[in-house]
Amino acid sequence: DGGITQSPKYLFRKEGQNVTLSCEQNLNHDAMYWYRQDPGQGLRLIYYSQIVNDFQKGDIAEGYSVSREKKESFPLTVTSAQKNPTAFYLCASSIGLTGEQYFGPGTRLTVT
Amino acid sequence: KQEVTQIPAALSVPEGENLVLNCSFTDSAIYNLQWFRQDPGKGLTSLLLIQSSQREQTSGRLNASLDKSSGRSTLYIAASQPGDSATYLCAVILAGKSTFGDGTTLTVKP
Numbered sequence A: 001d002g003g004i005t006q007s008p009k010y011l012f013r014k015e016g017q018n019v020t021l022s023c024e025q026n027l028n029h030d031a032m033y034w035y036r037q038d039p040g041q042g043l044r045l046i047y048y049s050q051i052v053n054d055f056q057k058g059d060i061a062e063g064y065s066v067s068r069e070k071k072e073s074f075p076l077t078v079t080s081a082q083k084n085p086t087a088f089y090l091c092a093s094s095i096g097l098t099g100e101q102y103f104g105p106g107t108r109l110t111v112t
Numbered sequence B: 001k002q003e004v005t006q007i008p009a010a011l012s013v014p015e016g017e018n019l020v021l022n023c024s025f026t027d028s029a030i031y032n033l034q035w036f037r038q039d040p041g042k043g044l045t046s047l048l049l050i051q052s053s054q055r056e057q058t059s060g061r062l063n064a065s066l067d068k069s070s071g072r073s074t075l076y077i078a079a080s081q082p083g084d085s086a087t088y089l090c091a092v093i094l095a096g097k098s099t100f101g102d103g104t105t106l107t108v109k110p
Helices: none
Strands: A004-007 A010-013 A019-025 A031-037 A043-051 A054-057 A064-066 A076-078 A087-094 A107-111 B004-007 B010-014 B019-025 B032-038 B044-051 B056-059 B062-067 B072-077 B086-093 B098-100 B104-109
Touching: A004 A087, A010 A019, A019 A031, A019 A087, A019 A107, A043 A064, A043 B098, A076 A087, B004 B086, B010 B019, B019 B032, B019 B086, B019 B104, B032 B062, B032 B072, B044 B056, B044 B062, B044 B072, B072 B086
Parallel strands: A010 A107, B010 B104
Antiparallel strands: A004 A019, A019 A076, A031 A043, A031 A087, A043 A054, A064 A076, A087 A107, B004 B019, B019 B072, B032 B044, B032 B086, B056 B062, B062 B072, B086 B098, B086 B104
């Protein structure tokens, strides 16, 4: 059953702690993306990766970091430098950078 | 910078009505345009992808059109059902960098 998994579904952290969100896909897609969604708003691009060991900053990369060591995995670390980390985080993948994007179920991060 | 606008922000219709959702974008230099559905607290489900060389795409009761020259796309939903209630988002796809609208929240009343 192909798809994208994100874990955990809910995540709670104290301010000042780094936290890593998991994203795994078994669609054999080369491209992967991380987005952030705030209430009542559309998605904003954090980082994207076209291929293993390569990634590019999106519109709001400050305070975030990623790695792409395997084709199927694209973890996102929310660092303590991110000023407003509480949000809904969505991971997506596509065959190429212009292809149809498929999304995971999301991780809701709450930082207090 | 690409900007994507979706109007209206919310729409309520009785069951069975045909409806149109609008998406406009400021820069016509796009690769593709994609329509999504999002249920509360969930991820996005892809509905239709229109490539820049196409003018429309159809899937079941859904029909999406694209007019790059005017910077507009529409999503037509025929014979709406309560199960269609959700937020609908459009996204303009460039090479890696996509820009999303804020969405239209649709409520279909039985």
